[in-house]
Amino acid sequence: MNTDRKRIGIVGARGHTGMELIRLIAGHPALQLAFVSSRELAGQRVADHVEGFRGELCYASLDAAGVAEQDADVVILALPNGKAEAYVTALDAARPDTLVLDLSADYRFDERWYYGLPELTRNKWRGQQRISNPGCYATAMQLSIAPLKDLLAAPPVCFGVSGYSGAGTTPSDKNDPEKLRDNLMPYALTGHMHEKEASRHLGVPVEFMPHVAPHFRGLTVTTNLYLARKMMREEVIARFRHAYEGESLVTVLDEAPWVSRVAHRHHAEIGGFVLSADGKRVVIVATLDNLLKGAATQAMQNINRAIGVDEMTGIPLL
Numbered sequence: 001m002n003t004d005r006k007r008i009g010i011v012g013a014r015g016h017t018g019m020e021l022i023r024l025i026a027g028h029p030a031l032q033l034a035f036v037s038s039r040e041l042a043g044q045r046v047a048d049h050v051e052g053f054r055g056e057l058c059y060a061s062l063d064a065a066g067v068a069e070q071d072a073d074v075v076i077l078a079l080p081n082g083k084a085e086a087y088v089t090a091l092d093a094a095r096p097d098t099l100v101l102d103l104s105a106d107y108r109f110d111e112r113w114y115y116g117l118p119e120l121t122r123n124k125w126r127g128q129q130r131i132s133n134p135g136c137y138a139t140a141m142q143l144s145i146a147p148l149k150d151l152l153a154a155p156p157v158c159f160g161v162s163g164y165s166g167a168g169t170t171p172s173d174k175n176d177p178e179k180l181r182d183n184l185m186p187y188a189l190t191g192h193m194h195e196k197e198a199s200r201h202l203g204v205p206v207e208f209m210p211h212v213a214p215h216f217r218g219l220t221v222t223t224n225l226y227l228a229r230k231m232m233r234e235e236v237i238a239r240f241r242h243a244y245e246g247e248s249l250v251t252v253l254d255e256a257p258w259v260s261r262v263a264h265r266h267h268a269e270i271g272g273f274v275l276s277a278d279g280k281r282v283v284i285v286a287t288l289d290n291l292l293k294g295a296a297t298q299a300m301q302n303i304n305r306a307i308g309v310d311e312m313t314g315i316p317l318l
């Protein structure tokens with residue numbers, strides 16, 4: 001075993017994002033799994049639950065104190081919203097130097113934490129060892145709006161459709177395949193957490209209407225932007241190409257992307273750029289895999305930077 005590798009633990013490792021993180025870490029040259037915590041799967045072999053995982057590592061059920069006792073350089077919290085605090089408090093007290101990355105919304109509005117959407121915020125990282133990973137929809141919305149932020153005449157309106165893995169594993173209507181069959185389920189049509197998050201981090205109000213669809217993974221956000229002046233399509237596209245030039249995980253397309261083409265892939269796609277006849281309204285479509293660029297892959301980008309390796313380390317590009 002390479003002892004130079006950072007030791008990393010996952011709390012909430014049974015979940016959809018936890019599983020993706022296990023896969024990414026298993027193939028990462030600078031990380032090794034120190035522990036994976038799940039109450040439900042405690043004692044069971046990871047290899048029996050995560051396809052392609054090799055080794056004898058078993059899940060353990062660790063409470064906050066138990067996590068703080070582990071010898072880990074990095075801890076990822078992949079828990080439902082509202083559950084992170086006890087773990088953060090225990091780690092702050094016992095292991096303040098441990099890098100903590102939280103996937104939930106719990107610290108996305110906390111100034112003491114770095115909000116890690118690398119393509120838009122990497123120059124704001126000041127060595128913080130507390131990183132809040134953005135929401136999946138919030139990532140797509142911000143990537144869609146940021147290059148035109150200075151030209152908005154009104155709040156952008158985002159229509160979102162996600163696969164049901166976005167609703168986690170706790171049973172609800174939003175992840176019930178029977179209720180989703182032949183269906184599109186609207187929810188939280190004003191005031192969704194990701195509406196607040198995108199508005200806060202872009203610094204402009206954003207309006208967001210989410211829906212859940214019968215597919216499992218991948219989301220689409222179609223954004224309508226009213227512009228303060230007439231624009232040409234080429235000018236809009238040029239802004240996006242310039243903003244994401246050199247970014248491995250954001251692809252700017254001419255046509256509107258399809259969610260089926262981005263599932264299981266690590267990058268976001270942005271395209272469409274359809275203007276109204278007067279040139280003062282543009283519609284932009286973004287897709288990404290909510291479990292990858294919307295969660296686990298973005299977490300890897302953030303962790304890589306914080307441990308001092310290239311941001312793309314361990315992120316396989318197809």
Ligand SMILES: NC(=O)c1ccc[n+]([C@@H]2O[C@H](COP(=O)([O-])OP(=O)(O)OC[C@H]3O[C@@H](n4cnc5c(N)ncnc54)[C@H](OP(=O)(O)O)[C@@H]3O)[C@@H](O)[C@H]2O)c1
Pocket residue numbers: 011012013014015016017018037038039040041078079080081083103104105134135136165166167168169170290291294295
């Ligand atoms: N799914 C997505 O597309 C997505 C995208 C971006 C961000 N996120 C965020 O990432 C976090 C994890 O999402 P997910 O979809 O992976 O959730 P999930 O599939 O529901 O998994 C949640 C995990 O947390 C554990 N858990 C649940 N309640 C707990 C508690 N009270 N104490 C300790 N452990 C508990 C569960 O395992 P045990 O019950 O076995 O312990 C499970 O491993 C959420 O905050 C979510 O908002 C999700």
